[in-house]
Amino acid sequence: MTPSLQPHNSAKHPPQIIHNDSLVLQDMLGVGAYGSVYKAYDQVSRQMRAIKCIRTAGLDSRQRAFQGHEAELHSLVSGHPNIATLHEVVEEDDFFYMIMDCGLEGDLFSKITERGGYVGKALAIKSIFGQIASAVLHCHSKGVFHRDLKPENIIMFGDVVKLVDFGLATTEPISSDFGCGSTFYLSPECQGGYVEQVTSFDSAANDVWSLGVILINLVFGRNPWKQACPRDETFSAFVLNNDFLQTILPMSDELNDIIKSVFCLNSKRRLSLPEFARRVQGCTSFTTAGEGSSSSSPRATAAAAGATGAETTPIRFHFGHDALLCNSRDNKAQSQGQDSGVCVELHSVA
Structure with a gap:
């Protein structure tokens, strides 16, 4: 059965899972320019899932098509072991949801x-x-x-x-x-x-x-x-x-x-x-x-x-x-050396 997500109107709270659904929502993983990502447990597969939640209210037809384009291309390349599989796409009320593999160790x-x-x-x-x-x-x-x-x-x-x-x-x-x-x-x-x-x-x-x-x-x-x-x-x-x-x-x-x-x-x-x-x-x-x-x-x-x-x-x-x-791992090497002071450090860019 396709999981049904009940969106919450307040930006302070995540969308809520209807009681008879397989997904049990847990907490937020991150916030991006176009939406938020939440962690949920799938009781059927017994796997953690990441739910990308995009609010579609107020978007024009071109912007809505853009969200569908992302899901279409992600679905096209899913199935590779080094690409997070897109399992389901759900569109309800004013929200668009993409349900995919969830990594618990960050990026x-x-x-x-x-x-x-x-x-x-x-x-x-x-x-x-x-x-x-x-x-x-x-x-x-x-x-x-x-x-x-x-x-x-x-x-x-x-x-x-x-x-x-x-x-x-x-x-x-x-x-x-x-x-x-x-x-x-x-x-x-x-x-x-x-x-x-x-x-x-x-x-x-x-x-x-x-x-x-x-x-x-x-x-x-x-x-x-x-x-x-x-x-x-x-x-x-x-x-x-x-x-x-x-x-x-x-x-x-x-x-x-x-x-x-x-x-x-x-x-x-x-x-x-x-x-x-x-x-x-x-x-x-x-x-x-x-x-x-x-x-x-x-x-x-x-x-x-x-x-x-x-x-x-x-x-x-x-x-x-x-x-x-x-x-997959080098079990001996450790970082030593010193900072060159020339190249820039990594910084997060949206």
Whole structure:
């Protein structure tokens, strides 16, 4: 039976579950620009669910269609182990509900910035990045381009991560929706171009650029720059010298070569997603300091210093017709090193 949610008129209270429904509402997980997310227990599947609740009262037909578009694209890519499955969509009264997988350990952003992160943990970085890349590759194979890839939209399920929030996703391989996404993760062409103005951009290549920033997040606990635009001094320095990041971060030559191929201003020459994923999995060292040492923000370093090891768990990733096997955790490495003081720390952007 389709769960029926009884919306509450007050913004201070969550929607209420009718007594004979399978879902038992618990508490709020978060609030976004377009709605709130609640946690609920499904008594039939005996699984926790996340309910994205969007108020539709006052929205015009175009805005209502936008909400339906998100659900349609999310449903299209559901079923992949690294994408939160959209189980049901319910529209009642003045509310639109999306019922999906629920992770109880927060998002990747909080893991990186508040709970130790992955600095110095090469096997864990390969595991997490491999899962994210596999999810995005699955989306692309279905003709869906996320356009808002960032740690806040990647939910933790133990050693497994799942991609969420397809509110900005598109099925257009070539897009002209400039500025669509979060500032730290936007490619230059998504902002209109760096050297010269462009009229459109490659949606898949834009996702690859965002994944490059996420990889820097994982390895160093920082962003490479605030925005990939001429106003940003760090990015401008990188454009003049594409080895610049290696001068401010303890980045290995191997990772530097990968990053330069990803942060390529010419999107046609940018590394493809399958090749990007393969090269990360095959990288022998991400940093010049070795597996157990790398640069991090003070907050991430302090948290990582107290992390304890765990047995490695093999995880298989699929990139096209290839399969790669790596361990999900590095049970020896801990973050040491010191803050470079140059790259910006991670900040949450709506």
